[in-house]
Amino acid sequence: MNPVLYDLRGLKCPFPVIKTRKKLAAMASGTLIRVDTTDPLAVIDMPHFCNEDGHELVETEKTETGHRFLIRKG
Template sequence: MPETDSLPTAGVIYDLKGLKCPLPVLKTRKRMLTLAPGALITIETTDPLAVIDIPHFCNEDGHTLAQSEALATGHRFTIRKKA
């Protein structure tokens, strides 16, 4: 059966709604330490600066930003931890 959904799915969803910069990145960095290499995590945030901060965090730390999605209430990011 062909795969109909090409978007990555994360086993971990981390709700960071209501937190302001720099807390979403700081909490994401701390949570990433507990994940196995290659694991996916989805971050949900209402911080408008997250669209800049999360991609920058991924780039600086070597993680892959697998998906970025605008939501009515904020943003959702799926990150793959570096191997």
């Protein structure tokens, strides 16, 4: 299953987490989403969000402009 791509580049904290939470709420359990961010705090916020909301942070990758997160909905 290919992940849903979600481009949140340009948004500052807390918007990447807020928008990811809203997007995941509309998705089926087990769905993969790949989130691109440029917010430097996302590297702290996304893992915390996944842990708090019961999602699996499958992968974190540093990109040229920020970070990319692969999340499996819990």
